[in-house]
Amino acid sequence: MSILHRASFYTSAARLDQLPPPGAPEVCFVGRSNAGKSSAINVLANQKRLAFSSKTPGRTRLINLFGIPDPLDPEQPLGFLTDLPGYGYASVARDAREEWAEVLGAYLRQRSSLAGVVLLIDIRRGVTDLDKRLANWIAPTGKPVLALLTKADKLPYGQRIKAVFAVKQELADIGA
Template sequence: MYSSRVNYHTARYTISAAKVSQCPTDQCAEVAFAGRSNAGKSSAINALTQQSKLARTSKTPGRTQLINFFSLKNPQGPDATPLFLVDLPGYGYAKVPVAMKLDWQAHISDYLADRQSLKGLVLLMDIRHPMTEFDQILVDWCVDAQMPLHILLTKADKVNRGPAMSLLAKLRRELGERMGDLLTIQVFSSLKKTGVEQLALQLDNWLLGPQEDSSEADTVAAE
């Protein structure tokens, strides 16, 4: 009997694509991670997979310029649908040349518009600086495309619990009015491992279908 949970520790680097045509065959199930270059995207992927060097982290935000695919073992068996985590290029770092920013934006836009295997988007925001212009662009895209969106309010260890919960409630209320059940949101800390299990449950629901314990995915991660 196969498991109903994905073991994210099985994640392995597969390929990096400079454009959508170089991505793996579009007959799989995948979840993409997006966010500004300093939002802690690589650290979150590494925390989820329990691998400190799977996704590249750098003291120079914006270094990752490609769409990176990490394969996962499908718990439903070797003949089941291939599963991937996708690390999209970071965006918005001030020191990156404008031409490069536009190129990255084009990569992300093409991927989001054309990729049929995409089951949901994880948008990472620094909890101290949420809803930047780039974040709003991706939220708007998810609304228009009716794409499930899971927001990670990262670096939660940098703020007190009270303000974190207030921001969580505010964004859940404001964005929920536009997205309804397509939106889930949580606080997250790669350093403290806060919210890792909650994130895994949400990804399981997207990659494998709703799970019996899926109600846990919208609980407050900081509790």
């Protein structure tokens, strides 16, 4: 059994000061609303309802940490998978969007235990302007960024191959 399969909910936070002190490494999942961040965490953890996912965009509204237990000391997390609220969802009030942007920006730039970023991109949309802005914004931190294409099952094989090629080109152009 993979150590990720033992992941469990650790905490939720609306603000950075509500997060546990930096310590164990964190890998965060970021992307547009409804890109599949929570679903990706569930697949990695081989659990159906670890991170709550929904067909409704904008469901994740807090920073959710899922602890990966240390096999030698199960009380202490070895690391965290972090589910972040999505961006680009127009039906959320403007004030809420701005507040999320501020909190998420601070998390991505200032969280010393952040070890890596998984940028989820809906293959049907390709790399959006918001995705490019985020990648360019994260670049100065030097944190590794992994692009994960989601929703590939929604495209026929030929379109999927073309879309993957297009995304690779766009990401190469921005240095991601």
